[in-house]
Amino acid sequence: MKILFVASECAPFVKTGGLADVIGAVPKALAQSGIQARVMLPAYPALKALVAGAAEVWHAEKLMGGPARLLACTSEGIDLLLLDAPHLYDREGSIYLGPDGKDWTDNAERFAALSCVAAAVGIGALKKWKPDLVHMHDWQAGLVPAYMRQKSGTPPPTVMTIHNIAFQGLFPPAMMKKLGLEKRHYSRDGAEFWGHLGFLKAGLAMADRITTVSPTYARELMLPEFGMGLEGLMRYRRDDLLGILNGIDTDVWDPATDPHIAKPFSARAMGGKKASKKALLKRFGLSPGKGPLFCVISRLTTQKGLDLLLEAVPYLVARGARLALLGSGDKELETGFVAAAHAHPGTVGVVTGYDEPLSHLMQAGSDAILIPSRFEPCGLTQLYGLRYGTLPVVARTGGLADTVIDANEAALTAGVATGVQFAPVTTAALEDAIARTCDLFAQPKVWTGMMRRAMKHPVGWDSAAQEYMALYRSLADPAT
Ligand code: ADP
Numbered sequence: 001m002k003i004l005f006v007a008s009e010c011a012p013f014v015k016t017g018g019l020a021d022v023i024g025a026v027p028k029a030l031a032q033s034g035i036q037a038r039v040m041l042p043a044y045p046a047l048k049a050l051v052a053g054a055a056e057v058w059h060a061e062k063l064m065g066g067p068a069r070l071l072a073c074t075s076e077g078i079d080l081l082l083l084d085a086p087h088l089y090d091r092e093g094s095i096y097l098g099p100d101g102k103d104w105t106d107n108a109e110r111f112a113a114l115s116c117v118a119a120a121v122g123i124g125a126l127k128k129w130k131p132d133l134v135h136m137h138d139w140q141a142g143l144v145p146a147y148m149r150q151k152s153g154t155p156p157p158t159v160m161t162i163h164n165i166a167f168q169g170l171f172p173p174a175m176m177k178k179l180g181l182e183k184r185h186y187s188r189d190g191a192e193f194w195g196h197l198g199f200l201k202a203g204l205a206m207a208d209r210i211t212t213v214s215p216t217y218a219r220e221l222m223l224p225e226f227g228m229g230l231e232g233l234m235r236y237r238r239d240d241l242l243g244i245l246n247g248i249d250t251d252v253w254d255p256a257t258d259p260h261i262a263k264p265f266s267a268r269a270m271g272g273k274k275a276s277k278k279a280l281l282k283r284f285g286l287s288p289g290k291g292p293l294f295c296v297i298s299r300l301t302t303q304k305g306l307d308l309l310l311e312a313v314p315y316l317v318a319r320g321a322r323l324a325l326l327g328s329g330d331k332e333l334e335t336g337f338v339a340a341a342h343a344h345p346g347t348v349g350v351v352t353g354y355d356e357p358l359s360h361l362m363q364a365g366s367d368a369i370l371i372p373s374r375f376e377p378c379g380l381t382q383l384y385g386l387r388y389g390t391l392p393v394v395a396r397t398g399g400l401a402d403t404v405i406d407a408n409e410a411a412l413t414a415g416v417a418t419g420v421q422f423a424p425v426t427t428a429a430l431e432d433a434i435a436r437t438c439d440l441f442a443q444p445k446v447w448t449g450m451m452r453r454a455m456k457h458p459v460g461w462d463s464a465a466q467e468y469m470a471l472y473r474s475l476a477d478p479a480t
Contacts, residue, residue, distance in 0.1 A: 001036070008095065014095060023039055027039060037079070068085035134158045138164070144158060161213070173196065217377045263275035276365035294369070295370070300337070324366065328353050376394075387457075419454065
């Protein structure tokens with residue numbers, strides 16, 4: 001079976017968040033079951049080296065105002081189709097934002113172009129390769145079914161995955177003409193969303209099936225608190241909506257072989273974790289202490305609930321715990337955490353920016369990872385935490401609720417706990433979770449048991465790959 005993945009990022013080539021990790025990992029997991037997934041991505045500057053050695057498989061003289069080519073290559077075990085359109089993608093800086101920190105003004109054209117070419121490939125534009133199914137990821141790929149319906153030929157079935165419904169790709173309806181979209185798509189059961197042209201809305205309305213990245217988030221999407229205006233559509237399509245829990249790349253995230261950590265360790269031989277803790281304390285200028293070392297590795301946004309953590313810092317410090325935070329994003333939060341580090345030298349350490357190797361060392365060297373998200377479609381850092389014996393302390397929402405087993409009395413007695421959950425998402429509940437974590441940490445036998453269990457928790461892609469495969473088969477091969 002041949003699947004075309006359409007997405008705006010893919011690890012390890014270009015990444016701003018969890019979406020990239022998923023796009024980089026799922027095709028590899030599917031390949032083991034005989035599914036060939038090719039990933040279509042814009043050829044951003046970060047992919048220049050690959051472009052140089054790739055083969056042209058398609059071209060257009062004019063795509064949203066300039067020439068475009070589609071290039072095929074394989075790198076890091078992933079089959080890529082790179083959309084090379086310099087007028088849209090060849091620019092330095094963030095893939096979504098201009099130097100002023102605001103969305104590129106032509107993001108509608110940039111990602112409509114991606115969807116438009118993916119639609120052409122879906123219909124059969126490539127000589128030697130026609131997908132049996134197109135799998136679109138997030139709003140950047142949402143227009144694929146609309147463009148396919150405008151072309152002659154039989155479109156293959158489509159799946160639309162929501163990695164985060166907060167990002168919807170909303171633009172003025174007047175853009176339709178410029179993007180080459182027929183007027184008929186601007187309807188309630190098409191791309192219209194409260195007076196806007198909605199890329200995600202279009203994909204959700206027109207795809208054959210919808211998935212999201214955890215079963216709990218799939219249920220939450222039907223509620224006004226989480227659906228961001230799309231809850232009605234989600235309820236309407238509930239029979240086509242499926243939550244498939246993300247996994248992680250267990251080769252890249254393996255404490256037994258990770259090149260970024262101080263010393264290898266595993267569930268059987270956990271001693272090496274201490275060396276990373278020492279290196280981490282040094283890197284963040286923290287002093288050793290009796291309480292647990294918490295870490296945060298995150299985009300700094302209100303989604304992630306880090307404003308609540310900022311309020312809870314004095315409590316965390318008073319409990320004898322320490323905090324190492326790596327993050328970037330909201331300037332107010334950045335300033336707030338840097339000020340907290342100044343106010344609590346040796347106890348709170350902050351590194352602002354994006355640092356992949358450091359994130360590995362933090363997962364290896366910390367005792368617990370804090371994730372107080374207000375909503376979390378799946379979340380990956382708690383899965384890395386489980387794998388590295390860094391116990392997740394999480395808000396009970398989305399994928400966090402599905403992956404961490406709270407250390408309540410029953411779970412501790414049954415020997416199944418792997419972390420701490422809290423609800424509601426308030427500063428008081430977060431402080432209570434910090435208190436419970438400190439109490440558990442003070443019982444070395446209990447804590448070590450939880451660590452060992454967490455490290456054995458299955459976090460790979462095997463189960464998700466089976467679920468995606470079953471979904472693809474049900475659509476592209478209904479006879480089976
Ligand atoms: P989201 O996609 O909402 O940002 P996820 O938990 O799904 O959240 O994925 C975040 C990914 O980005 C993880 O791989 C995490 O390790 C990584 N990450 C987030 N912030 C940083 C940072 N400042 N430095 C390095 N890696 C980061």
